[in-house]
Amino acid sequence: MHPAPSLILFTVLSGTGFGLLVWLGIGLRAPTGIAAFVLFGLGYALTGAGLIAAAFHLGHPERALLAFTQWRSSWLSREAVLAAATLAIMAPHAASSTFAATPLPFFGWLGAALALATILATAMIYAQIRAVPRWHHWSTPPVFLLAALAGGALLAAQTGLALALLLALALAMVAHWVFGDRQFAASGSTTGSATGLGGPGRVRLLEPPHSGRNYLLREMVHVVGRKHARKLRLLALGLGALVPAAVLLLPASHATIILACGLHLAGLLAQRWLFFAEAEHVVGLYYARA
Amino acid sequence: MTTLPARTDRKLGLVIDLDTCVGCHACVISCKGWNTENYGVPLSDMDAWGEAPEGSFLNRVHSFEVTRDDAPPMIVHFPKSCLHCDNAPCVTVCPTGASYKRSEDGIVLVNESACIGCGLCAWACPYGAREMDGAEKVMKKCTLCVDRIYNQTLPEEDREPACVRTCPAGARHFGDLGDPESTVSQLVTARGGFDLMPEQGTQPVNKYLPPRGRDTLATPDLASLCTPATETATGFLGWLDRALERI
Secondary structure, three states: OOOOHHHHHHHHHHHHHHHHHHHHOOOOOOOOOHHHHHHHHHHHHHHHHHHHHOOOOOHHHHHHHHHHHHOOOOOOHHHHHHHHHHHHHHHHHHHHHHOOOOOHHHEEEEEEEEHHHHHHHHHHHHOOOOOOOOOOOOOOOOHHHHHHHHHHHHHHHOOHHHHHHHHHHHHHHHHHHHHHHHHHHHHHOOOOHHHHOOOOOOEEEEOOOOOOOHHHHHHOOOHHHHHHHHHHHHHHHHHHHHHHHHHOOOOHHHHHHHHHHHHHHHHHHHHHHHHHHHHOOOOHHHHOOO | OOOOOOOOOOOOEEEEEOOOOOOOHHHHHHHHHHHHHHOOOOOOEEEOOOOOOOOOOOOEEEEEEEEEEOOOEEEEEEEEOOOOOOOOOOHHHOOOEEEEEOOOOOOEEEEEOOOOOOOOHHHOOOOOEEEEEOOOOOOOOOOOOHHOOOOOOHHHHHHOOHHHOOOOOOOEEEEEOOOOHHHHHHHEEEEEHOOOOOHHHOOOOEEEEEEOOOOOOOOOOOOHHHHOHHHHHOOOHHHHHHEEEEE
16 A cells, blocks of 8 residues: 555654543543643644645645544545544643643543544544454554554653553564564455466456556555565564663663654554555455465 | 346346357447437547547447467357446446436436546446446446437337447347346357356446357377478488588
8 A cells, every 4th residue: 555654644743642631531641831831732633734734635724624433434534523522522621731731531531532533533434444354453452552542641751651662562563473474365365266267277467558557556556565564564563662661671760751752653564554555355355466 | 326226117128149259349439429329418539630549439349368288278269248247346436426327127227427537447347337428527337328228219120329339240139138038148158158257246247158068070180290390301312401400
């Protein structure tokens, strides 16, 4: 699949932002005054930046409000509704913490639950797509959830929690790769089933339908990324989870937290790029490039 | 609403005969022509006279080679367009309600004025039946020529999809696949019509008919007729062969 920078930025930034809002919502860290302003501000800025990045992915962003209507069937619509609800419900808690030094646990906990649901909805947009077998597996949502919660815990400077979540994230990433590598074969889709000609013999593409590129090849038959998959996996695993976890073991200071955050986000960008780039869509079977 | 209808009154769709298709791409061109001039935004071409031309199409013809152990290989031309699935994954993922399946005839359509161009429906389709238009940034797909089949201003013989109307080989058939008595349903039964990627759970309405078995001949041992002539050459040619061999 095409690793669109807008989608990578959106899932990483807003995921981390919602992760931070989860921890601030349940009061694991209950800042007041300036500290609350900075932390809640960071949560809102990250989610906001992510949502703006996502809008750049749309062909017609001026119609984006329609995306709030189909929450009964569409995970993308659910994500939009949940994201907006999170930011609205969390606002009284954030404002009261900042300006009145009084957290409002009701709004905080409800907002945290909505933030968690938003992260899950983002993951389900991908996990629901059966035509991309690597994503269509239970191991996809844990990667998104743990990445967001670990990033949020890092930003909230909860070192113990962040350490545990980073290690869990490492496991989730490895699980997603191990299971993911078997998913295409497990889906049962082959050039034979795609053409229905597998019964009489072995099928191969003789002539593609067009000599140039097209939308399908650009969007869904991205093969460049698969070449460097192994290196990128090490980069994602190391920078995204293991190295920041090791940094957290150093004596705690602002510098170690900032360093761990930077490394984690860089690793996560690599992980997310690879998440798209190495995912094979079954339509590639019609182009001999699955 | 992007939930799928529980059932559709009819299941209009295509039956494509892989035995008859000659791979002429006339259906591709007539589809592009009709759907550029009629319902929805035109199917644009990008960089049409440049170095890397490309365009939006609702129907494309692939050609496959089937290699068999016990018979010569077969070339199969393979037209592919939207299959108007009963369990269409492209419809339920749409966040705006632009993508929908009609309960009266089962046609899957896009309301272009509600499409935000997010591309998720194209990702959800296993068949590559949807393409985002490069100029208008809205999703394009086969409409089953909904603006022809019910069009009272057209002569009756033209009230079928443009691809079916134009096919010079008679490889494309249009009808109600929900009615077991219809011509297309009987064709599917008689010829063993099949679904593409049934394992994807999409329950496509369109069916494909397999290539018929080819005639077979007792093939002579062609290799024995092809031994190099020079090995048994005599006279001048023999001398030339030996002389050249020595150089």
